[in-house]
Amino acid sequence: MNSLCSSEHSSLSDEYPAGTKTAYATSQKFQDSPLYLYKNVPKDYTLTGLSALYRHGTRYPSSSKIQKWATLIYSIQTNATEDLPECLEDWIPQMDVDLAWLLNDVGWAELKGLAMRFKSLNPEIFNNRRYSVKSSFKARCVSSARGFIAGLHPEDHSDFSTDMDHVDATERSVTYLETEIEINNRLLRFFDSCRRHVDWEESPRCEKESRKFIAGGHVSSIRKEIARMLGLKYITNRQVADLHQLVVFETALFGKSELKELFKTEDAFEILEYVSDLKHYYKTGYGYALNYRSATPLLDDMVGLIRDMVKNPDAKPRADLYFGHAETAVPLMALLGLFDGAPLTADSFVLARHRRFRCTKIAPFAANISFLLYKKNPGTDEDAAGPDLVLQIAVNEHLVNIPGQHHTVDVHVALEYFEKKIKSWSQHECELNKTPNQEL
Numbered sequence: 001m002n003s004l005c006s007s008e009h010s011s012l013s014d015e016y017p018a019g020t021k022t023a024y025a026t027s028q029k030f031q032d033s034p035l036y037l038y039k040n041v042p043k044d045y046t047l048t049g050l051s052a053l054y055r056h057g058t059r060y061p062s063s064s065k066i067q068k069w070a071t072l073i074y075s076i077q078t079n080a081t082e083d084l085p086e087c088l089e090d091w092i093p094q095m096d097v098d099l100a101w102l103l104n105d106v107g108w109a110e111l112k113g114l115a116m117r118f119k120s121l122n123p124e125i126f127n128n129r130r131y132s133v134k135s136s137f138k139a140r141c142v143s144s145a146r147g148f149i150a151g152l153h154p155e156d157h158s159d160f161s162t163d164m165d166h167v168d169a170t171e172r173s174v175t176y177l178e179t180e181i182e183i184n185n186r187l188l189r190f191f192d193s194c195r196r197h198v199d200w201e202e203s204p205r206c207e208k209e210s211r212k213f214i215a216g217g218h219v220s221s222i223r224k225e226i227a228r229m230l231g232l233k234y235i236t237n238r239q240v241a242d243l244h245q246l247v248v249f250e251t252a253l254f255g256k257s258e259l260k261e262l263f264k265t266e267d268a269f270e271i272l273e274y275v276s277d278l279k280h281y282y283k284t285g286y287g288y289a290l291n292y293r294s295a296t297p298l299l300d301d302m303v304g305l306i307r308d309m310v311k312n313p314d315a316k317p318r319a320d321l322y323f324g325h326a327e328t329a330v331p332l333m334a335l336l337g338l339f340d341g342a343p344l345t346a347d348s349f350v351l352a353r354h355r356r357f358r359c360t361k362i363a364p365f366a367a368n369i370s371f372l373l374y375k376k377n378p379g380t381d382e383d384a385a386g387p388d389l390v391l392q393i394a395v396n397e398h399l400v401n402i403p404g405q406h407h408t409v410d411v412h413v414a415l416e417y418f419e420k421k422i423k424s425w426s427q428h429e430c431e432l433n434k435t436p437n438q439e440l
């Protein structure tokens with residue numbers, strides 16, 4: 001029996017990079033630990049405002065992917081000429097098509113954990129229920145909002161198995177643990193109503209670089225190795241990419257995948273991770289200006305709390321919470337100029353090994369971007385004085401800098417930066433008759 005997949009000899013960790021299919025706990029291993037936001041609460045300040053967007057937690061894949069993988073593995077099982085390793089010979093589907101797209105228990109726990117940590121910054125906000133919740137209508141997002149609310153109120157009974165959503169929301173709001181979840185697709189799925197963006201993301205141009213990279217030499221080298229190991233006369237680069245997606249989804253959902261050993265090296269995982277980054281660079285990121293400019297209405301809404309607090313610094317502390325997708329979070333990060341760098345192309349993998357735009361780090365399952373507004377405590381020694389209100393931005397609970405600024409800034413500096421972005425946007429940019437201008 002071919003012992004290829006025997007994990008006891010495995011040198012491969014289960015915490016490898018998997019782009020937007022990376023479980024949140026794994027993504028935390030790729031963060032810059034000194035910037036952990038809980039280690040960077042400004043001295044003599046207290047959180048007075050939180051405006052935060054959360055991508056849904058770890059979810060099941062589409063039903064078409066689940067079916068595609070079953071067909072692919074069956075094809076390998078019947079066409080391999082070498083002794084098949086046990087993990088392939090004995091492989092059976094672990095994902096029920098009835099759960100396609102839905103949050104799984106890992107995803108629920110991710111959001112519960114986030115809620116408990118964010119609540120620790122100022123429990124009063126949440127114990128007094130001074131927070132709002134808005135979500136995409138997709139079941140995975142509403143379930144994620146419920147998981148977060150369950151984490152805010154551990155005193156209330158909650159249970160993933162009975163409380164998760166199996167269908168997308170059809171009402172304007174959902175109530176859970178006495179909290180209203182407003183369904184707001186205009187903000188959380190802005191990409192659906194931006195006609196010119198829909199045209200772009202459905203055009204072959206949008207996936208040109210990711211397709212070219214899949215067809216290229218890096219993926220071909222992985223394909224040849226797998227074909228040799230299994231004695232496969234015929235397997236395509238695209239099928240290798242699909243096999244990789246199966247492995248990363250099994251790892252995110254179940255903690256590991258017996259098929260992981262087919263890819264043998266960290267290098268192979270980094271090569272296939274790049275496919276996800278190329279997809280998102282052009283579909284939601286810097287590759288096309290409208291991708292991120294269309295996130296402006298969401299930014300405007302998230303900044304509302306900050307405007308209110310600047311107008312009335314003595315207002316009671318509160319939070320605005322938003323639940324969306326990777327296609328919500330990545331554009332918002334790009335709109336703020338976060339993780340920008342040299343363009344990503346199919347030919348630049350070797351140059352881009354340490355790229356800033358890396359979905360494993362910035363857009364895993366349960367990815368989040370938070371605006372943290374801190375107010376100086378009364379009676380603080382004037383000699384140690386700082387601004388009355390300071391703002392920090394965190395991505396996945398680690399501080400990031402507004403371009404050109406320190407990671408903690410006077411709220412007026414942050415507000416000026418946000419307002420400039422907001423004022424330059426017009427919803428007319430989404431109209432089809434606009435010339436598709438990259439540099440809008």
Ligand SMILES: O=P(O)(O)O[C@H]1[C@H](OP(=O)(O)O)[C@@H](OP(=O)(O)O)[C@H](O)[C@@H](O)[C@H]1OP(=O)(O)O
Pocket residue numbers: 020021055061062283324325326327
């Ligand atoms: O590769 P799949 O089909 O899973 O892509 C999904 C998106 O997942 P992602 O590429 O971001 O990992 C999914 O985003 P999510 O944040 O909701 O998981 C998106 O909603 C879905 O439409 C698929 O995107 P696609 O670009 O339409 O393939």
